Structures are given as C-alpha cells and as structure tokens.
Amino acid sequence: MLIHGFGVDHRILLPLESALGDLAWRRIYLDLPWAENGSRKPAAGAQEVADGVVDEMRNRLGDEPFALIGNSFGGMVARHVAHTLKDQVLGLATLVSVFTAVHEDRILPPRQIIHRDPALMKAAAEGSSDFEDEAVLQTADVFAGFSEYVFPGLQGADQALMEQIAANYALDTEPELAHPQPFEAPSLHIFGRQDHVTGYEDGWAVREHYPRGTFTVLDAAGHNLHLERPALVSALIRDWIERVEIHGGSGSSAGLS
Structure with missing residues (x-):
C-alpha cells in the first residue's frame, strides 16, 4: 500500500511509478479521509x-503478505501498520516520514533553497506560493511535478476534517516504542537534507530498530524529495524492492498494498 501525506492525496505518490511500473507487484494507492476521493x-x-x-x-488483504510505502504523515501511519501487522509485512519504505509528531519538538534544518528561478516564480500562477513554501529545487521540472501531483490534492482536501486531525496529530505511542522488538523486514527510510518540515535527525535516531534498514539523507532535497531527486529515489526504491523479494522469496505473488 502507498500512503500519502497530510493535506494531499494519493496523486503525490504517482511519480513513484517510474520505479514500480514494470514490476509484477499489485499496487494500492490509498486516499486518507480528507482527500477528495477519501x-x-x-x-x-x-x-x-x-x-x-x-x-x-x-478487509482488502486478509492474511496476504504485503509491503508498504508511506510519505510524511503517511510514513507515520505506514510504520504503525507495519508494526501492527508485522507477521504479514514483507517490507516498509518511508519518504520524509513524520517521526516526531509535535512540530515544535522536531529537530529541523533551517529553511534553505538550493536553486531558485525567479523568472519561473514570476510566471507561475496557481500553486506557486505552496510550491515556494517547500521546494528546495525551484525548477520548471519540479514545479510541473508539483502542479500535476501535489497541488490538486491540496485543492481538494477537506480543511475542516484536517483541522480535527491536526488537533490530535500524534499516535498514542510511536510504533517503535509500542513494538520494541526490532523490525527485521527490509526497510528504506529516505530523508531530505534541506527538509525543514519533518527533518532527518528524528528518523535517524531510531535506526537501530531497523536492522535491515537503509537510511539515507539526500542533499538538494526537501519535503517533496521524490519530485526533486526522482532518479535517486527510484534507484533506492528499486533496491528496497529487490531486498524485499529476496526476503519474501518472491515478489510476484504479493502486493505493494
């Protein structure tokens, strides 16, 4: 299952098809409750x-094995699912996951823009302010991806429902504390060096909980790093899938559900 972040919908993860598209894995893109189709x-x-x-x-899978990818808030949710249903989980991947729910408690790098194109921002219309708030690489290609995959979800979100959830944004207990035994399936945790939204230090702090985990911090990458560094993110996900298939014996009978 692919689980998107807060305030957006499943479309934000569709660019990962460049890494997953030719694989024999069934994929379920979930829309969380506030999403337009949630x-x-x-x-x-x-x-x-x-x-x-x-x-x-x-309900969807019964006792069928599966793997998960979670993005931002969806990364926190994916970690909860993976630990709760650990016996079924072949692997877990997170992109810029929330590891510390309370924003004020996060260890965050300062806001930094690696590349800015003033002409692009001057010419851009819808979504430009949301893009500027998070983008580390402010290029035409990254803005095009944001406009196609991120902004529509922002527009369609149920703001009142998001406010309800935001008021109680934390899980009762972090998955790694609720299930202290190491998570031994192959995992991948990708962070942005310039991600001023969720950061990378909080995620690195739990690395010993994931003995089969690849932890990586990408430079020139912010909170939408899969749009900013697509080739590198795709390569890391492909490597994770290979490790999952070796661990599970076969990938074709299971699903990225």
Missing part, C-alpha cells in the same frame, strides 16, 4: 486514521 469520515486524530488503515488492510 471516505470523508470524521476522525478524532492520527490514531483513528492509522487504525482505519489497519482495518482497510485486513
């Missing part, structure tokens, strides 16, 4: 959202 069911907070995803997995 359930729009009231949720009291992050824990209720995460538990709802666990229920969705059980």
